[in-house]
Amino acid sequence: MKSSPPPQQPYHHGDARNALLRAASEILETSGAAGLALRQLAERAGLSRQAPYNHFADKQALLAELVKQGFERLGADMKAAADSDLPPVARLTKAGASYIAFAQQTPALFRLMFSKELVDVACYPKASGAAEHSFAQLCKIVAALTSPETVADMSLVAWSLVHGYATLCIETGLEGPEHRADxxxxxxxxxxxxxQP
Amino acid sequence: MKSSPPPQQPYHHGDARNALLRAASEILETSGAAGLALRQLAERAGLSRQAPYNHFADKQALLAELVKQGFERLGADMKAAADSDLPPVARLTKAGASYIAFAQQTPALFRLMFSKELVDVACYPKASGAAEHSFAQLCKIVAALTSPETVADMSLVAWSLVHGYATLCIETGLEGPEHRADxxxxxxxxxxxxxQP
DNA sequence: ATCTATATGTTGACAACGTCAATATTATTG
DNA sequence: CAATAATATTGACGTTGTCAACATATAGAT
Incomplete structure (x- = not known):
């Protein structure tokens, strides 16, 4: 009498796309974008090396989804600062601190989000939309601090500052998180x- | 009667290291760091694929040499601004414009210089030395504008600003060179x- | 001058990678 | 129910960084 075979895994993963993105996210933060191979993340998601291509056009498309998610999170941080019941100046400080914190807490994702060589965000409307929304929240905060004709300049200064500092901290070890608030x-x-005052 | 063979190329290239670096520099600016393969640059330099290993420990060591060269050039730009016979405020503006110009004119090299994933500058003393010298020139300019207890803060703001703006311009197309001076x-x-005033 | 050691150079080989192609299985559509 | 589409697998290919073995030229020691 032949014993029945053990229960087989179903043919379909059932949540392949999300499993791939989760695996990608994990590998990204441990090995960086340079160490993130499609084969590796497929294996981690319990799929074959070709399976990612059922859900993403190519490697860049998968990375673009990570980038979109990153901008959504950053945008939520900026919105939280914009919507907080703090005085306008404190809101700007809170937004700046959040931006720097985001970069310091998920450096590999932050790098990827601004790495035109790896993901050209302009080619991915959802990701670029999320990026623009993120910057718009910062502009909203600045708008509460100045007149309409200087909002653009001040927003540019704000963004350049936090972005430059965050980038230098993660790429050169300029300073650690203990300096963030100051x-x-x-x-x-x-x-x-x-x-001009 | 056997005709004499045509003149052979000498066994040794004669300037292999520099030829490799030149090839790397060219490919870097056309294909970016992601498109820069050791095999490709060896071929461009007229050498076999293993030849780069006679002059550089590995790919990262070769890239580190490019990074060092980049910081030397940037440092020279900062020094030129520091040594110019302009008033102190104009020197800072000139240094800022030079920094942004460097990034916009050689974006792939600029990216590589601050790409910890590709080249960890801390592991290459000559490159990190050149980077530090570059920043020190900026500090010198700032020192002429403020008192000793605020030099560090102001230098950090200056660097974060130009670095953030330069990075955003090359990675997101934020603005083009026509805005540089303003x-x-x-x-x-x-x-x-x-x-504080 | 001769011999040995070192530096520079080549090609064979390997594992890993992204992706194409063919095949298999399951789910959806008409 | 049959056809189509979506999801999944494995074979295969060209490319990559690097190891290893071998070859050639140069430098150093005697």
Missing amino acids: RAALFTRAVLGSV | RAALFTRAVLGSV
Whole structure:
């Protein structure tokens, strides 16, 4: 009498796309984008190496989805600062600190989000839309601090400052998270001081 | 009667290391760091694929040499601004504009210089030395504008600003070179405005 | 001058990678 | 129910960085 075979795994993974993205996200933060191979993440998701191509056009499309998710999270942080019941100046400081925190907490994702060589965000409307929304929240915060004709300049200064500092911290070890609050305050002063009083 | 064979190429290239670096530099700016393969640049330099290993420990070591060269050039730009016979405020503006120009003119090299994933500068003393010298020139410019206890903060603001703006321009197409001078001036105001008057 | 060691150079080979192609299984559509 | 589409697998290919073995030229020691 032949014993019945053990229960087989179903043919379909059932949640392949999300499993792939989860695997990608994990590998990204441990090995960086350079160490993120499609074959590796397929294996981690319990799929074959060709399976990612059923859900993403190519490797860049998969990375673009990570980028979109990253901008959505960053945008939510910026929105939280914009919607907080703090005085306008404190909102800008809170937004700056959040931006820097995001980069310091998920450096590989932050790198990927601004790595035109790996993902050209302009080719992925959802990702670029999320990026624009993120920046718009920052502009909203700045708009509460100045007149309409200087909002653009001040927003540019704000973004350049936090982005430059965050990038230098993760790429050169410029400073660690213990300086974040002080630097956010310093940058707020610089932003306010960039316009004529 | 056997005719004599045509003149052979000498066994040794004669300038292999520099030929490899030149080839790497060319490919870097056309295909980016992601498109820069050791085999390709060896071929371009007229050498076999193993030849680069006679001059560089591995691919990263070769890239580190490019990074060092990049920081030397950037440092020279910063020094030129520091040594110019302009008033101190104009020197800062000139330095900022030079930094942004460097990034916009050689974006792939600029990316590589701050790409910890590709080249960890901390592991290459000559490259990190050149990077530090570059930043020190910026600090020298700032020192002429403020008191000793605020030099560090102002230098950090200056660097974060130009670095953030330069990076955003090359990675997101934020703005083109036509805005460079105006933005350098705006950033100077922000730097000066970051300290209490 | 001769011999040995070192530096520079080549090609064979390997594992890993992204992706194409063919095949198999399951789910959806008409 | 049959046909189509979506999801899944494995074979295969060209490319990559690097190891290893071998070849050639140069430098150093005697």
